[in-house]
Amino acid sequence: MNIYTSRPAVLCLSGHDPVGGAGIQADIEALIAQNCHATPVITALTIQDTVDVSDFKILDHAWVMAQAQAILDDMPVSAIKLGMLGSLEMVDTVVEIIQKLPDTPFVCDPVLRAGGGGALGKDEVGYALRSKLMPLATIVTPNLPEARILAELPNGTADECAAVLLQHCEHLLITGGHGDEQEVHNRLYCADGSTHTFKCARLPGEYHGSGCTLASTLAGRLAIGQELVSAVEFALNYTWRTLRDAEAPGRGQYIPRRLPLDFCRS
Numbered sequence: 001m002n003i004y005t006s007r008p009a010v011l012c013l014s015g016h017d018p019v020g021g022a023g024i025q026a027d028i029e030a031l032i033a034q035n036c037h038a039t040p041v042i043t044a045l046t047i048q049d050t051v052d053v054s055d056f057k058i059l060d061h062a063w064v065m066a067q068a069q070a071i072l073d074d075m076p077v078s079a080i081k082l083g084m085l086g087s088l089e090m091v092d093t094v095v096e097i098i099q100k101l102p103d104t105p106f107v108c109d110p111v112l113r114a115g116g117g118g119a120l121g122k123d124e125v126g127y128a129l130r131s132k133l134m135p136l137a138t139i140v141t142p143n144l145p146e147a148r149i150l151a152e153l154p155n156g157t158a159d160e161c162a163a164v165l166l167q168h169c170e171h172l173l174i175t176g177g178h179g180d181e182q183e184v185h186n187r188l189y190c191a192d193g194s195t196h197t198f199k200c201a202r203l204p205g206e207y208h209g210s211g212c213t214l215a216s217t218l219a220g221r222l223a224i225g226q227e228l229v230s231a232v233e234f235a236l237n238y239t240w241r242t243l244r245d246a247e248a249p250g251r252g253q254y255i256p257r258r259l260p261l262d263f264c265r266s
């Protein structure tokens, strides 16, 4: 066996969540579980707990570019996962980074709100993401509230939002955790007109970091070469299991259990 064989590296551009449920920590854990190596570039620091977010600070252009460049100068990147942006300037910074990685699978999670509902960026950040980053993405993964903001359809159905958003991207996965159906309907829309609905049992809890877990898992599956539709199905199933097995370390939402309980046993 070649001990120097490396796992595929996934460039994660995300915010830091100090309670470790969402953001960069979610990306790292979910990518380890896909046998990928996370290379985390921090876009923002947040102050939050499992209940809600109270503040955030966006890193400046030079610091984010320098973090990304350090990775790009050092190792090949097999996929990109984008999470919290926080500002209009960060949208442009990320465009600059993505343009350095043409033909690399790119999963765009349009993060605008924390699990508790607090804002992680103004809606204008979402509109800039829609026009500048969605066209570069392999797939965009909003939940229904995020899809409604991006489509500017406050009461739109997933199908109505998708009709608007598919004008800006090639593949769109609208997750249904916030929907009102008895089962969760996760809907994949493709620019070629095909659609796929993946249903799963609705779990009783509220979770902190489910969207990050899904998007980074999907980036990991694409990094290892899985085809898009089966990668989406795999990532949804994995994420559902992390929610079923979630932990309740704090006073608020549950945190997905992304690594097996016996991870450290020799």
Ligand code: PLP
Pocket: 014, 015, 016, 017, 022, 023, 024, 046, 048, 053, 083, 084, 111, 113, 114, 115, 120, 207, 208, 209, 210, 211, 212, 213
């Ligand atoms: N990124 C960061 C840094 C966050 O703090 C959060 C939520 O708190 C998110 C992303 C989005 O979380 P979720 O995966 O629950 O949508």
